[in-house]
């Protein structure tokens with residue numbers, strides 16, 4: 001077992017940031033998170049199974065998650081106060097690979113799937129890569145992190161390491177299904193507005209080395225509900241990475257509770273994923 005795989009962390013804040021959505025920060029060894037898109041598996045006292053939640057950001061001794069209250073476990077989390085200790089397994093999963101975007105990158109998040117894209121955006125900006133973020137929500141009350149992504153444009157002041165030359169630009173488009181904020185519709189509608197419709201561009205065109213050819217949509221990273229991931233892949237092709245969600249038992253590869261069929265056979269979402277190359281994920285997911 002890896003050092004610091006299990007941690008007892010102290011909650012330093014737990015605030016509501018949107019409808020039924022909370023941001024929780026911990027004081028702990030956040031260096032256990034080595035890639036954006038990794039997750040922690042939280043032991044919520046009184047509940048048998050741990051709750052897997054993606055890491056929104058991790059720096060030194062501060063780890064941030066954003067979670068939506070959907071059932072008893074997340075409801076209990078929303079009622080926890082500052083100073084409470086929580087035990088979790090950390091550094092789980094593979095995470096997104098910021099090196100795969102050769103130039104600019106497209107980040108697409110739906111609902112709670114927006115959270116892990118924040119640390120990814122920070123890592124891409126630190127590598128001087130321009131980022132187009134597209135965030136999808138049902139309605140205005142659910143929107144979160146828009147301003148935080150925009151603030152990455154001033155990332156140098158925020159202590160982002162590794163800047164050389166010009167600052168890359170971070171652009172953000174928000175969609176709501178009911179049209180109460182941003183672009184009315186789904187993330188695919190925003191992508192069509194930004195890059196043109198599917199017919200206007202060569203979808204997902206790339207060579208075997210992963211170099212982007214002449215497609216207009218850059219390498220993409222996506223996390224969100226399955227219908228969103230499916231629609232996205234149909235719209236922009238497979239030149240990207242998808243983060244999948246599955247019900248989990250152990251969360252670290254020991255129970256086979258989270259297997260999904262891929263083009264490379266059965267894979268465990270917790271250990272082999274949750275991030276998979278879009279072309280490895282089968283149509284029927």
Ligand SMILES: Cc1cc2nc3c(=O)[nH]c(=O)nc-3n(C[C@H](O)[C@H](O)[C@H](O)COP(=O)(O)OP(=O)(O)OC[C@H]3O[C@@H](n4cnc5c(N)ncnc54)[C@H](O)[C@@H]3O)c2cc1C
Pocket residue numbers: 039049050051052053054055066067068069070071072073074075112113115116244245246247248274
């Ligand atoms: C890799 C991964 C990353 C995730 N990241 C986030 C995140 O950043 N923010 C967020 O709000 N949610 C995230 N989820 C979903 C989150 O795990 C569930 O919403 C949460 O476990 C629900 O717990 P509950 O007790 O409130 O709900 P209940 O429905 O009462 O939970 C019952 C059981 O089902 C499991 N479960 C319920 N919904 C899900 C789900 N969608 N995925 C996996 N297990 C589920 C619970 O863990 C629990 O074991 C993630 C899930 C996975 C697999």
Ligand code: FES
Pocket residue numbers: 247248249250251252253254255256257258259268269270271
């Ligand atoms: S949850 Fe146990 S193997 Fe993935």
